[in-house]
Amino acid sequence: MGKEIDTAMTYHHHTRSPGVSQAAARRRRRWAVGLAGMTGLALTTAGLTPAPANANVDANAVERPHTTTGNRLEKADQSPTNNHRGNSKDSKGKDSKDKEEKTPKGTPVPCDTDALIAAITLANARGGATLDLASKCTYLLTADIDGAGLPAITTPITLNGHTHTTIERAAAADEFRILTVNTGGDLTLNKLTITGGQTGMFDDGGGILVNSGGALTTNHSTITRNITDSDGGGIANNGTADFRHSTVERNTAAGVGGGITSVGALDVKKTRVYANTALNGAGINSEGTVRIERSAVTANHAEDTAGGLLVEDGIATVTDTEVSHNSGVEVGGILANFNTQVTLRSVALVGNAARTARAGGLAMNPGAAIVIEDSLVKNNTAVTDGGGLYNLVEMVLRRTKVIGNQAGNEGAGIYNEDTGILTVVDSKIVQNTAAVDGGGIFNEAGGTVNLETATGTVVTENRPNNCVNVPGCAG
Numbered sequence: 001m002g003k004e005i006d007t008a009m010t011y012h013h014h015t016r017s018p019g020v021s022q023a024a025a026r027r028r029r030r031w032a033v034g035l036a037g038m039t040g041l042a043l044t045t046a047g048l049t050p051a052p053a054n055a056n057v058d059a060n061a062v063e064r065p066h067t068t069t070g071n072r073l074e075k076a077d078q079s080p081t082n083n084h085r086g087n088s089k090d091s092k093g094k095d096s097k098d099k100e101e102k103t104p105k106g107t108p109v110p111c112d113t114d115a116l117i118a119a120i121t122l123a124n125a126r127g128g129a130t131l132d133l134a135s136k137c138t139y140l141l142t143a144d145i146d147g148a149g150l151p152a153i154t155t156p157i158t159l160n161g162h163t164h165t166t167i168e169r170a171a172a173a174d175e176f177r178i179l180t181v182n183t184g185g186d187l188t189l190n191k192l193t194i195t196g197g198q199t200g201m202f203d204d205g206g207g208i209l210v211n212s213g214g215a216l217t218t219n220h221s222t223i224t225r226n227i228t229d230s231d232g233g234g235i236a237n238n239g240t241a242d243f244r245h246s247t248v249e250r251n252t253a254a255g256v257g258g259g260i261t262s263v264g265a266l267d268v269k270k271t272r273v274y275a276n277t278a279l280n281g282a283g284i285n286s287e288g289t290v291r292i293e294r295s296a297v298t299a300n301h302a303e304d305t306a307g308g309l310l311v312e313d314g315i316a317t318v319t320d321t322e323v324s325h326n327s328g329v330e331v332g333g334i335l336a337n338f339n340t341q342v343t344l345r346s347v348a349l350v351g352n353a354a355r356t357a358r359a360g361g362l363a364m365n366p367g368a369a370i371v372i373e374d375s376l377v378k379n380n381t382a383v384t385d386g387g388g389l390y391n392l393v394e395m396v397l398r399r400t401k402v403i404g405n406q407a408g409n410e411g412a413g414i415y416n417e418d419t420g421i422l423t424v425v426d427s428k429i430v431q432n433t434a435a436v437d438g439g440g441i442f443n444e445a446g447g448t449v450n451l452e453t454a455t456g457t458v459v460t461e462n463r464p465n466n467c468v469n470v471p472g473c474a475g
Contacts (some may be wrong), residue, residue: 291323
C-alpha cells in the first residue's frame, strides 16, 4: 500500500521510538512541504558536507551529461545580460545559429515616469502600442496605481528598453509591484530591468503579476530584487508566460516560487533563474505546464522544500538544462509533487543539497512519475537518505550517470522506498558514498529495482557497498 506524503505544516524527523522497527519508522516519513525555520544540521558522518546554499556558482564549470548525437547540453552563461552563446540544432540535426529577434520600432518615451504612465494609458485606450523607452534611464515609480507602479496592461503592448533601461519602485514608496497584466493584456519586455517591486500577504507577484487571460514575454530582460509576502517573488503567472534570453535572480517570496510561480503555461528558454529564495520551490514553482530548455536553475535557496524546481499537479519537461547548487531543508534540486509527470533530458543535476534531511538531487510524491534520460546526477548531498535520487513511486533512468553523490545515512546514489519501482537502463551508478549502507542503491524491502545489465548498466565503486536488496547487483 502506497505511502501518502503529507504536505501539512508538520515536519517529521528521522527519530524512532523504542520498539519501533526501522521499516515502520520509514512508513511514517513525509515530505515536509510547508515548514519554515528549520535549523541547519551539519553532516557529521563520513565527513560529508552539503553544498553551500547560496554560493556564487560558475555554471560553466559543471560537468555536462553524456548525450546522444544531436542532443547536447549547451553551457549556461552566468552573465545576467549575455546568456547561452553558441549554435543550436534544427529539426534535421543541422547546426543553425540562434537568430536575434528584431525589436520593432515604436513611439519614443522620454526618461520621465509620468511620460511612461501616460504612454501606457494611451496605448491601452488605443488597443495597443510599441513604446521605445530611453537608454541609460531609470523610470522611478512612486505612486500606487491599483497595486502596481504602472497602469495595468489590457492590450498588446511592447516596452523596448535599450542600454541600462530600468523600471524600479522607489525604496521609500508604498508597497506595490511594477506591472500587472490583466485579461486581454499581452506584454512584451525587450532589454529591460524590472526591480524593487514589493507586495504584501495574499498579493502575488512582487515584480510582475499576470492574471488569467493575460500573457507576458520577456526577451533579454532581467527581473531582480523583487519581494512578496505571498507567492512569486519575481513573477506570478496565472495566464501565459514566456522567458527568452532573460535572467530571474535574487527575488524573494514568503510562499512558493521565489523566482517564478505559475499556475498557467510557462515556457523558459535560454534563461537563468539564479539565487532566488522562497519557502518552497525557490527557483520555479509550477502548478500547470512548464517547459524549460537550454537554461540554468542555480543557487536557489528554499527555507523548506525544493530549492530549484517544484512541480505540482502538472507536467514538466526539462531539456538541455542545468539544475545545480540549489538547496532545501529536504529536496535540494527538484520535487515532483502529487499527480505530476516530469521528464528530464540532457539535464545536469549537480551539487544540490538537502540541508537537514532527504533527497539532495530529486524526489517525488505519490502519483508522480519521472523519466531521466541522457543526464548527469552528480555531487548532490543529503544529510539522511537519497543523496542523488529519492524514488517513492515510479522512476526510469536511461543513459544516465549517477556519480559522486553522498548521503549521511542510506542510498547515496539512489534511495528506493518500498512503494518505488525503479528501472535503470544503460546507466552508470558509480563512486557514490553513504555513511551507513547502500552507497549505490538502497532498496527498501518491498521496493522493486530493475537493473537492465544487458543494456550496459553498471553499479560499481560505491561505498560502503554497491547495493542493498537489489537483485543482480553485487553488494
